[in-house]
Structures are given as C-alpha cells and as structure tokens.
Amino acid sequence: MSTATKELLENLNALAAGLFLLTAFGIVAMRQARGCLNLFIAQSLLLAASAALLGLRYHSGHLYAVALVNLISKPIIVPWLLHRTSPAEIYTRREIDQVLNIPAALLIALALAIGAYFVGTPLANAVGPEFRGPNVPIGIAVLLLGAFTLTVRREALSLLIGLLVMENGAFLAGISIARDLGMLVELAIATDGLVIVFIMGVLVRAVQKQAGTTAVGELASLKETATVPAAGEGLL
Amino acid sequence: MIARILFNLLQVAVVMIAAPLAAGVLARLKEMVQSKRGPSIFQPYRDLWKLFHKDEIVSEDSSWIFRFTPYLVFVTPIFVALLIPVLTSYPLFFAFMGDMLGAGFVLALGGFFAALAAVDTANPYGPIGASRTRMVGFLAEPVFMIVFFTVSFVAGSTIPYIVQQRWVTPFANFFAPSHVLLVLAFLMLILAEGGRIPVDNPSGHFELAMIDESKSLEYSGRGFALVKWGGQMKFFVLLCIFLNVLVTPWGLASEQTFGAVLLAIPTVLLKVFCFLLVLVVIESSLSKLRLFRIAEFLGAAFITSVAAMVSQVFLP
Numbered sequence: 001m002s003t004a005t006k007e008l009l010e011n012l013n014a015l016a017a018g019l020f021l022l023t024a025f026g027i028v029a030m031r032q033a034r035g036c037l038n039l040f041i042a043q044s045l046l047l048a049a050s051a052a053l054l055g056l057r058y059h060s061g062h063l064y065a066v067a068l069v070n071l072i073s074k075p076i077i078v079p080w081l082l083h084r085t086s087p088a089e090i091y092t093r094r095e096i097d098q099v100l101n102i103p104a105a106l107l108i109a110l111a112l113a114i115g116a117y118f119v120g121t122p123l124a125n126a127v128g129p130e131f132r133g134p135n136v137p138i139g140i141a142v143l144l145l146g147a148f149t150l151t152v153r154r155e156a157l158s159l160l161i162g163l164l165v166m167e168n169g170a171f172l173a174g175i176s177i178a179r180d181l182g183m184l185v186e187l188a189i190a191t192d193g194l195v196i197v198f199i200m201g202v203l204v205r206a207v208q209k210q211a212g213t214t215a216v217g218e219l220a221s222l223k224e225t226a227t228v229p230a231a232g233e234g235l236l
Numbered sequence: 237m238i239a240r241i242l243f244n245l246l247q248v249a250v251v252m253i254a255a256p257l258a259a260g261v262l263a264r265l266k267e268m269v270q271s272k273r274g275p276s277i278f279q280p281y282r283d284l285w286k287l288f289h290k291d292e293i294v295s296e297d298s299s300w301i302f303r304f305t306p307y308l309v310f311v312t313p314i315f316v317a318l319l320i321p322v323l324t325s326y327p328l329f330f331a332f333m334g335d336m337l338g339a340g341f342v343l344a345l346g347g348f349f350a351a352l353a354a355v356d357t358a359n360p361y362g363p364i365g366a367s368r369t370r371m372v373g374f375l376a377e378p379v380f381m382i383v384f385f386t387v388s389f390v391a392g393s394t395i396p397y398i399v400q401q402r403w404v405t406p407f408a409n410f411f412a413p414s415h416v417l418l419v420l421a422f423l424m425l426i427l428a429e430g431g432r433i434p435v436d437n438p439s440g441h442f443e444l445a446m447i448d449e450s451k452s453l454e455y456s457g458r459g460f461a462l463v464k465w466g467g468q469m470k471f472f473v474l475l476c477i478f479l480n481v482l483v484t485p486w487g488l489a490s491e492q493t494f495g496a497v498l499l500a501i502p503t504v505l506l507k508v509f510c511f512l513l514v515l516v517v518i519e520s521s522l523s524k525l526r527l528f529r530i531a532e533f534l535g536a537a538f539i540t541s542v543a544a545m546v547s548q549v550f551l552p
Contacts, residue, residue: 004406004407004408007406007408008407008408008411010408011408011409011411011412011413012411014411014412014413014547015411015412015413015416017413017547018413018414018416018417018543018544018547019413019416019417021543021547022417022420022539022540022543025536025539025543026536029532029535029536029539102532102535103531103532103535106535106536106538106539107535109539110539110542113543113546114542114546117546117549134413134547138547
C-alpha cells in the first residue's frame with residue numbers, strides 16, 4: 001500500500017470520526033425524538049465506516065467483522081426494535097423536553113469534548129505510535145456527550161439513545177486500541193446492545209401504560225396520597 | 237506588473253457583472269422548483285437599470301450617514317474582490333493588502349453603516365431590521381473567528397491564495413476532518429450572512445418578518461440600486477471565498493496569460509451555478525426559523541467550527 005493511499009485512508013477515518021463527533025453534538029441539541037434516532041443511525045453508520053477504513057488500513061479482518069456487525073445491528077435492528085416496542089406517540093410529538101436550553105447544553109457539551117481531548121490524546125499517545133489518530137479522543141468525547149445526554153434529557157427514548165451513544169463512543173475508541181479483540185467479544189457486545197434496547201423499549205412501553213406519558217422527567221415524585229388512586233394513575 | 241493589475245481589475249469587473257446574474261439565476265431556479273416559470277435570469281439587471289433612472293427621495297431629517305451608506309455598501313465588496321482569488325490561483329497586485337480577516341472587516345464595515353443608515357431615518361421598520369441583523373451578526377462573529385483561526389492554523393496563513401493550495405496538496409488533505417467541518421460551518425455562515433432561508437427569507441415582503449431587507453426600505457432610485465447591487469456583490473464575493481478558497485480550489489487560472497484568465501471566467505461561473513443548485517435545494521427544503529431559533533442555528537455552526545478546530549489541534 002502506497003504512502004498516499006495510507007494517508008488518504010487515515011484522513012478518511014479522521015473525517016468519519018469528526019462527523020461522528022458532530023452527530024453526537026446533534027443528538028444533544030436535537031428537539032425531536034425522530035431526529036435523535038436518525039442521527040443515531042447516521043452515527044452508527046459512521047462508526048461502521050471508521051471500522052472498515054481502519055480494517056483496510058491495517059489489513060485486519062476483525063475490524064471488517066466489527067464493521068459488518070455494526071452495520072447490521074445498530075442502523076437496522078435497533079430502530080426496528082424501538083418501533084416494535086416503544087409507543088408510536090413518541091415519534092409524533094414535535095418537541096421533547098430538556099433540562100437546559102439548547103445553546104447552554106451545546107456549550108457544556110463543547111467544554112466536555114475539549115476536556116475529553118485533553119484526557120484522550122495522552123492516552124492514545126501512551127499506547128503506541130500506531131494507535132495515534134482521532135479515534136481515542138473522539139471516542140471518549142462521544143462517551144461523555146452520551147452521558148451528558150442522559151443527564152439533560154427528560155424523555156425515555158432519548159435517554160435510551162444517550163445510552164447507545166455512550167456505547168458507540170466506547171466502540172470507536174475500542175476499535176483503534178484493540179484491533180484484534182476476538183470475535184466472541186464483539187458479538188457479545190453487539191447482542192448486549194440489542195438486549196439493552198429491547199428491555200428499555202419494553203420498559204418505556206410499560207412506563208407509558210402506567211403513567212400515560214414517556215416524559216420521564218415529569219415523573220419525579222412518588223405519589224403517596226391517603227385516598228385510593230384512580231385507575232391508571234399514581235403508580236409510578 | 238501591468239498584467240497583474242489588469243487581471244485584478246478584471247476580477248472586479250467579473251464580480252460586478254456576474255453578481256446580479258447569480259441573483260437572477262437563483263430566483264429563477266427557486267421559482268422553477270415551485271413549478272412556476274419565474275422571472276428572466278436577467279431581471280436583476282433590468283431592475284438596476286430602472287432604479288438608476290428613477291428619482292431619489294431622501295428624507296429631510298436624515299443625516300449624511302443615510303446618503304453616504306449606499307456608496308459604502310457598493311464599494312466594500314469591490315475592495316474585497318481585489319483581495320481574494322476570483323479568477324487566478326496566484327496572488328495578484330493587491331492580494332497582499334489584506335488577508336481573509338481584513339476582507340471580513342471590510343465587509344463588516346458595509347454592514348455596520350447599513351445598520352446605522354436604517355436607524356437614521358427613524359422609519360419604524362428600519363431599526364427592527366437593523367437590530368436583528370446585528371443579532372445575527374454578533375452570533376455569526378465567533379463562528380467567523382474560529383473558522384479563520386482554524387484556517388490560519390492549518391495553512392499557516394490567512395492569505396486566501398496560500399490557503400487554497402493547502403487543501404489539495406496532497407489530495408488526501410481534502411478529506412481532513414478540519415477541512416470538511418470548516419466547509420460545513422462556512423456554508424451555515426453564508427446562509428446566515430447572505431440572509432438565505434433558514435435564517436431570513438430574501439423574497440419575503442412582510443416588514444415585521446424581515447431581517448436583511450428592511451435596512452433598505454427607505455432607499456429609492458439610485459441609492460436603492462447601489463444598495464441592491466452591493467448586496468448581490470457581497471453575496472457573490474462570499475461565494476467566491478467559499479468556492480475558490482475552501483471547497484473547490486480547481487479551475488482557476490494558473491498561468492499569467494489573458495487567455496487563461498478569460499478561460500477561468502466560465503469555470504468559476506459554472507462552480508457558482510453548481511453551488512446555487514445546492515442552495516436552491518437547501519432553501520426549498522427548509523423553512524425559515526423563528527427569530528430565537530437563529531441562535532440555535534448559529535450555535536450549531538459554532539459547534540461545527542470548534543469541532544473542526546479541535547480535530548486539527550489535537551490530532552497527533
């Protein structure tokens with residue numbers, strides 16, 4: 001492989017990672033649940049692209065497998081599972097709640113991303129010269145952004161997406177550090193994610209059935225009244 | 237030397253002549269998307285011709301700022317056209333008078349006086365538009381800063397002629413995340429600064445919803461023609477910076493002959509046309525944002541530009 005091709009592949013991988021970071025910011029800022037889900041799909045595709053490009057660059061069959069597993073599980077099965085399990089009402093709602101307003105949330109997310117670079121770059125440099133690249137810092141940044149999404153969202157579905165974003169970030173960092181992770185581990189992680197989505201989807205459905213809404217931010221207090229609650233309220 | 241000065245003047249002429257055409261083509265394309273026939277692409281020229289032959293009415297209560305502003309708005313894009321690569325990929329006579337930051341300041345000067353003039357006549361709609369433009373302006377400013385700093389960090393220079401070489405040598409640099417993210421951020425800036433649709437509706441005629449247009453409400457005749465032409469040239473100049481420096485630094489004249497420079501004109505116009513197609517898609521598929529959502533749009537642009545900077549600064 002010529003140097004120019006290597007450089008091109010590295011730059012393309014860096015581009016995929018950069019756009020990956022951008023989608024994480026988008027998920028923090030997005031108002032609609034549908035938009036969040038679409039951005040998550042785009043993010044998973046970029047993750048698969050990054051894995052495939054790294055596989056091409058370092059001739060690693062494992063990374064191709066990771067790309068394939070990611071291509072099937074996250075952009076296809078996860079949305080399908082969510083549509084099956086969680087109520088359709090979430091997608092038709094126009095705006096979903098946030099604790100902070102969007103510019104403030106974006107600024108905090110920006111500070112987190114810059115902080116993640118200060119943590120991630122020395123880490124990537126410590127592992128070895130061949131692991132240098134944008135994957136580790138951006139992966140850690142996206143991990144933090146996913147955690148941030150979890151804290152500021154008040155809607156069950158976007159909380160779930162925040163969790164999946166964290167997983168995506170960890171994966172992006174992982175594929176550049178441990179290129180030969182072992183097929184079993186990769187498959188286990190992929191199915192794990194699906195099981196999480198399934199359980200959370202069912203949980204969201206249960207919450208909606210009990211409380212009539214999926215805006216979990218409003219379900220902050222336990223209702224303990226002396227009177228017997230009317231059917232269908234006060235259980236959560 | 238003489239040739240370089242001539243080429244520089246030719247650049248200015250191209251900007252002056254092609255800017256109304258770009259506006260006309262854009263208007264026509266938008267109408268075609270809406271299944272209408274639309275005005276001829278030469279309509280802006282006719283409008284300018286008509287306006288230049290009309291009487292000009294200036295309010296007695298207005299100050300010199302109101303009379304001075306049209307000339308300033310008209311001249312500032314011409315100054316910028318001297319500094320940036322419109323047709324050639326090698327620096328011309330005036331190229332080292334100012335860098336991209338200087339060009340930004342010159343354009344901002346025109347905007348500043350346009351806002352002052354809008355307040356000057358005490359027309360109730362003028363100050364509304366002026367204050368809104370300032371709002372968009374100060375939200376766009378940090379994005380401009382970060383974009384320029386990233387450009388100067390990557391290319392080691394803010395002279396646009398040097399910057400454009402950096403993105404394509406070697407070709408792999410074209411796909412560097414800092415480059416692609418910068419292009420995205422700059423595209424959002426062009427939409428905001430040019431008063432295009434997610435931020436402002438350029439074809440709207442409802443005064444209360446206007447942002448950019450309401451600054452020229454009080455102008456008539458020659459003054460209005462100058463303001464209008466200046467606005468079109470400003471947009472064209474921004475497109476030239478975007479296309480020739482950031483996105484597609486190809487198709488410019490690299491030889492110092494008249495033939496090569498003349499040949500660059502159609503390729504540049506073709507690039508502008510391709511960008512206008514993209515712009516029409518953006519404008520036809522999005523709706524205008526509510527005023528306080530503009531902060532979020534430009535916040536997204538800011539995040540994009542900072543992501544570009546971060547991915548460049550911290551890349552090992």
